[in-house]
Amino acid sequence: MKATRDSARAHLFDFAVVSNEQVAEGAWCMVFKSEVAALLAPGEFVEVSVPGDPSQVLRVPLSFSRADAEAGTVRIEYAVVGDGTRRLSLMRPGDTSTLVGPCGHGWRLPGGEGRVLLVAGGIGLPPVLAAAEMLAAAGRTFDAVVGAQRGSKLVGVDVDLLREAASADPASRVVVCTDDGSLGRAGFTTDAMAELLAERSYDAVLTCGPTVMMAGVARLAEGAGIACQASLERMMGCGFGACSCCNVAMRDGTSRSCCMDGPVFNAGEVAW
Amino acid sequence: MKATRDSARAHLFDFAVVSNEQVAEGAWCMVFKSEVAALLAPGEFVEVSVPGDPSQVLRVPLSFSRADAEAGTVRIEYAVVGDGTRRLSLMRPGDTSTLVGPCGHGWRLPGGEGRVLLVAGGIGLPPVLAAAEMLAAAGRTFDAVVGAQRGSKLVGVDVDLLREAASADPASRVVVCTDDGSLGRAGFTTDAMAELLAERSYDAVLTCGPTVMMAGVARLAEGAGIACQASLERMMGCGFGACSCCNVAMRDGTSRSCCMDGPVFNAGEVAW
């Protein structure tokens, strides 16, 4: 595609924290108010500037679980894994900063009319919830597998919202699993997925989670001949195509930009 | 002098802000609680770590106007001139950080029993107030000249405390002057000083303020044959003798450490 002056989608916005609370072991949920809310599509992300340490210059890329255009609010969930996310967890209602967005290329509504399978692992849940709400709004049915290391790490409120999104379809199944069996069934998301694949047929699989998990999901989907979209993570320099830091190696030997061509890719094209 | 293991006076202390308010145009006053209070002598200083910007590593050297050993509190006054002092002004009661102190070598009680003249310019007032209280406690009499660019920049509460310290001596004079005449008499501190020197005799002059002012004060004192102590400022790397960044050139061609040999020097020895 040829770039034009109008190709640029990312803008700079202010945001103001509405709430910011711990929702699971190591996981926080923040709702903020920002004009970006009206522009975000499921699976896209924002680049947040976290106050408090000017020696750490980069923004933090974050997906969202819900963007409410009317209320002008966005809900993000994040794991505190380093200093940027730690400082993010210290922001209080009323605190303000800036973000860049919308960034990236989100979920594509799968073709066909059949059932969709969602597979989320750990902090990969937020964009999968956004996908569930997108599917529900489009009148599509889906099942979901949600996994975590242990129950205490699972963002329960997201699982509830996911069930809510699925509730129009009585046949829908939402399977929770944990590595240690402390909540739901014991085992990996891929185990649960394999069982579902054996029982039901799906038009598409949408997944987000740790890379190893997504690679497994992609393999299963490919084996079953089902189209699969995966939301990838990369260390990012900018989030809007300026630096080429976020490359994703593709099976065909080419390289794609995670922040422009992704973060959602056709899983079958990625060199896992 | 030979260094020994016990020569080191500076320690690391926590402090907690009790109050922090603007007291004049561009000037703030902070009272904090810290164990260093019991160790500080008038004219010494502390090196404060100001939170909020890890990219600015150095501590800020600050004199104090009063250290209350019993209450465990220290009162500092500071001008907001750059980012460190700006961040200091944002600290709120209850906020904590660390400081290094006591630093330096403070005022020496002047020999003799005669009257002492204090000359303070701008934000040089805090250590001069500490000197006034030291003199009062020692039963010594003094006059004071306090100058500022304009009235709005003068820390009035310090001038009041200075008057209070002088109040045991009915003959004491406290002269306020401003460059633009907006408060007290119009003119420089050195003008007022010259008039006082013509009228009264002094055993010693103690001064702190802008370098040009102190150089003028030192010249007048020398002309009148009066011993003069001046509290100098230098850009500092540490404040406790580790880096040699704070040198003061002396008349005899040698160089002294502002943070160890000073900040109070015999004005007559300094190469102004």
Added chain:
Amino acid sequence: MVSNVSMAVNLGGIHMKNPVNTASGTFGHAWQFEGFYDVARLGAVTCKGVAAESWPGNPAPRVCEVSSGILNSVGLENPGARAFAEQYGDYLGELSSRGCAVIVQAVGHSVDECRRSVELLDEVAPWAAGIEVNISCPNLARGGRLLGGTPEDAEEVVSAVRPLTKKPLLVKLAPARVGEIARACEAAGADALSLVNTVNAMSINVHTRRSRLSRPTGGLSGPAIHPIAVRMVWEAAQAVSIPINGIGGVATGEDAAEMILAGATTVSVGTANLYDPAAASRVLDELEAWAVEQGVSDINELIGAFEC
């Protein structure tokens, strides 16, 4: 901002309406910034380096954060000169007609490859105001040796490419031996110099004992290198009489002003674009405000006006 200070400068034949440029590799192909401000307000933009044929670059991760800066190991990934012009030429040509000088950058793994990329760019980018040849990328594994790491090597590359274009030729230097190398480039016919490129550096994850990048080393950029870059611009400005485009950790108008005082004619904003996408536009406003404060009528009066 409307002021009475003339901001126009001449960078070795590239006429810029103001001294603010962008650093190669940190500004995409410029269109990405149209959502943040009108890119045409900048004096110039410099595009990501391109080779004659496409390069894959290094595996991920390509970036990590360090104190006041970042390390990158992008490895000059690029689609090749023809694909570059195909995808971005229309936009860049339009940007140029909107009054912003567009500088394209040529890279190569050898003198010959540099020659081919300059030749190709000269052909496919008629809208370009100038061609910059990058003789400095620290990510380029070339027997461990930079394309222009010594005065002799630099002179060889510049002499080789100089005859291939009539456009102003800029040479982008690595942050080492800049005085000598600047002189060699000038002697070989460079019209202007860009400096500095990133500083070779390293960051280790002490838990895994591995590099935080996919390569052992990467290039350090951002505020951390600014004082080093200013010193090198000063050194180069004293060594040559061709104009200098100052690069390294410029994030504010004051940073840009330091570069100009040290002897730079123009200033490129780099890493700051990534975390503060409006940075270059803000730097321009702040730079102009500084020129006003300094009481000059022409920003050219401030070039090299450092007093020592």
Added chain:
Amino acid sequence: MVSNVSMAVNLGGIHMKNPVNTASGTFGHAWQFEGFYDVARLGAVTCKGVAAESWPGNPAPRVCEVSSGILNSVGLENPGARAFAEQYGDYLGELSSRGCAVIVQAVGHSVDECRRSVELLDEVAPWAAGIEVNISCPNLARGGRLLGGTPEDAEEVVSAVRPLTKKPLLVKLAPARVGEIARACEAAGADALSLVNTVNAMSINVHTRRSRLSRPTGGLSGPAIHPIAVRMVWEAAQAVSIPINGIGGVATGEDAAEMILAGATTVSVGTANLYDPAAASRVLDELEAWAVEQGVSDINELIGAFEC
């Protein structure tokens, strides 16, 4: 902290009970830190450089702040070797008997001056565990050229001073061409190398158009240079087989661990001592905790254990 990891290392004949050292010029003469912690816990301390005769250093201001670092232009002010030993010898001798190796540093404006200061230090500092010769100070105006700026110059200085002491001889390098210069120093008989010294840099007050120091340039130190220093330690470690004392922006145990993984046997804490006076002691605790976490029984197993 009591752990089962052996922390003792041998820096070219200097036996240290742990790898934590301090950087010359940032630790006074060590006694200043006794108010912050028991200095004898450190593996070693390195004293400020001294010449045969006293040096005045540069005028004020000698320091300014930049992003994640400072610039200094102290200019090696020192009282001369005899006065140094006179004032600090008793304390340093006692520190040495408390189990902390004391390294003294020799400086000179010429090869001959270096010779004289090494000779004098060898005489007046019998308590010293080793002598470091600083061939790298960027503040030393010497026709614009560093004492050991090229491999040839470095070899000349080291060869000249080597015969003058039986103590372990360390050589402190500037941050340029470290691989080649490290090899030259090793060939000339150095027992160990310290690197890096500060990076020559510049900071201009754009309102006054003057340097923020009393000199046009100064030396950059602190966290900003850490990734550059780690890379140089790695480069030097691959070039020589004598041990390396890694210096540059070390403020945490992780910073120290990076140096060790890159090939340093010991690590010196520098600028961090100034703003965080307990830094070196804390770095020691954090480094030991890291070694425990890495599951080794001897810290020596981690030297150069970077996996690339």
